Amino acid sequence: MTEVHDPLMTAVGLRKAFGRTEALRGVSMSLAPGEVLAVTGPSGSGKSTLLLCLAGVLRPEAGHVQYAGQRLDELSESQRTRLRRRELGLVLQFGQLVPELTGVQNVMMPLLLNRHDRAAARTSSLGWLERLGAGQVADVVPGEMSGGEAQRVAVARALVAGPRVVFADEPTGALDTLSGERVLEALLSSARDTGAAVVLVTHDNRVAATADREIVLRDGRADPRLVT
Amino acid sequence: MSLGHVLLGVLADGPAHGYDLKRAHDERFPAVKTLAYGQVYATLARLERDGLVEVAETTQGAGPERTAYALTAEGRAALLGWLEKPEPAGPYPADDLVRKTVVALRLGADADAYLRRQREVHLARMRELLALQRATDAVDARIVVDHTISHLDADLRWLETAANRLAEGRGR
Ligand SMILES: Nc1ncnc2c1ncn2[C@@H]1O[C@H](COP(=O)(O)OP(=O)(O)OP(=O)(O)O)[C@@H](O)[C@H]1O
Numbered sequence: 342m343t344e345v346h347d348p349l350m351t352a353v354g355l356r357k358a359f360g361r362t363e364a365l366r367g368v369s370m371s372l373a374p375g376e377v378l379a380v381t382g383p384s385g386s387g388k389s390t391l392l393l394c395l396a397g398v399l400r401p402e403a404g405h406v407q408y409a410g411q412r413l414d415e416l417s418e419s420q421r422t423r424l425r426r427r428e429l430g431l432v433l434q435f436g437q438l439v440p441e442l443t444g445v446q447n448v449m450m451p452l453l454l455n456r457h458d459r460a461a462a463r464t465s466s467l468g469w470l471e472r473l474g475a476g477q478v479a480d481v482v483p484g485e486m487s488g489g490e491a492q493r494v495a496v497a498r499a500l501v502a503g504p505r506v507v508f509a510d511e512p513t514g515a516l517d518t519l520s521g522e523r524v525l526e527a528l529l530s531s532a533r534d535t536g537a538a539v540v541l542v543t544h545d546n547r548v549a550a551t552a553d554r555e556i557v558l559r560d561g562r563a564d565p566r567l568v569t
Numbered sequence: 570m571s572l573g574h575v576l577l578g579v580l581a582d583g584p585a586h587g588y589d590l591k592r593a594h595d596e597r598f599p600a601v602k603t604l605a606y607g608q609v610y611a612t613l614a615r616l617e618r619d620g621l622v623e624v625a626e627t628t629q630g631a632g633p634e635r636t637a638y639a640l641t642a643e644g645r646a647a648l649l650g651w652l653e654k655p656e657p658a659g660p661y662p663a664d665d666l667v668r669k670t671v672v673a674l675r676l677g678a679d680a681d682a683y684l685r686r687q688r689e690v691h692l693a694r695m696r697e698l699l700a701l702q703r704a705t706d707a708v709d710a711r712i713v714v715d716h717t718i719s720h721l722d723a724d725l726r727w728l729e730t731a732a733n734r735l736a737e738g739r740g741r
């Protein structure tokens with residue numbers, strides 16, 4: 342059993358290299374339940390890599406991630422998959438929608454994987470698309486959406502199953518200020534409603550200012566002086 | 570923009586007393602210097618002399634006599650004429666953010682640390698403004714806050730670029 346004040350998620354000494362590129366060189370951080378954390382830093386500083394390690398998509402070479410008292414590296418593959426489906430919502434930076442499926446079908450996917458009733462899944466998915474201002478692309482395939490529409494569909498898909506942590510990589514990156522405001526508001530208000538924590542990778546200062554706390558990455562390290 | 574235009578602009582919302590004008594102005598533009606009453610009354614007198622505003626009503630309450638002013642047709646025309654001309658795009662003078670950074674570099678002091686402290690202050694202010702903006706439904710109030718936020722954003726981008734330039738300089 343974890344204590345109420347325990348962090349929901351901690352990472353200790355994460356290292357990850359791609360060939361000779363050291364994307365993460367020992368990053369430690371923690372996330373409290375319901376907390377909104379911004380991850381900022383220059384291009385190539387390791388933000389997306391950190392997010393993917395936290396979400397259990399990438400395996401760090403050293404260090405470990407702990408979620409609700411459990412080390413991700415000690416879970417079996419099927420336990421990790423289950424965790425990703427039920428507890429974590431992920432909005433990736435690039436190409437994440439299934440190209441053959443329409444907007445609403447993409448949003449429904451996590452619910453269907455969790456064996457929800459199809460009709461109910463469709464109704465709640467349409468509701469999420471509306472809330473994010475993307476109702477008009479419910480029956481459109483990703484190839485025919487604008488970048489911002491696709492981004493909103495991806496956010497809807499990350500939120501639809503009511504995750505405990507939402508990871509979002511540049512969720513407002515392709516959006517103008519007002520559309521970005523709307524997506525961020527939907528993301529944060531739904532997180533508030535369900536008590537979910539949110540990790541936002543962002544270059545957008547409005548987004549960073551909305552977070553409770555900020556981690557700044559530089560060359561694969563969390564600048565300790567920059568953790569506010 | 571002259572104070573005359575400022576007051577005419579506030580009167581575009583409807584007749585008001587000098588006191589209310591000051592209050593409406595200070596509330597709507599929280600980021601700029603507040604108006605002084607003396608200035609407001611002197612300017613109203615000049616605008617009245619020039620026919621741009623007129624006395625709408627004088628009331629005698631318990632206190633001193635209060636005069637409400639209204640925009641005249643000429644006042645409205647003056648505002649419309651002023652709207653026709655876009656403002657010059659700058660130049661924006663190097664402000665204290667830039668000066669401090671340059672001085673830190675000249676002194677060999679910790680410029681990074683300064684940039685970081687400044688980012689925190691700017692982010693905190695942006696957080697307050699975003700909350701202020703969310704708290705209102707008035708379109709004009711939201712637009713006013715957008716302007717302040719955009720300038721803070723420009724400063725924040727500059728702070729980030731400056732920090733990256735310093736890192737780039739060290740890497741060479
Ligand atoms: N799959 C990959 N294969 C090879 N190199 C990778 C891979 N993913 C990331 N990298 C490298 O790791 C470093 C960190 O990349 P990462 O995507 O985490 O940066 P980022 O901070 O998210 O940048 P951006 O702001 O541009 O999205 C970069 O040098 C990048 O080239």
Ligand SMILES: [Mg+2]
Nearest residue numbers: 388389434510
């Ligand atoms: Mg990235």
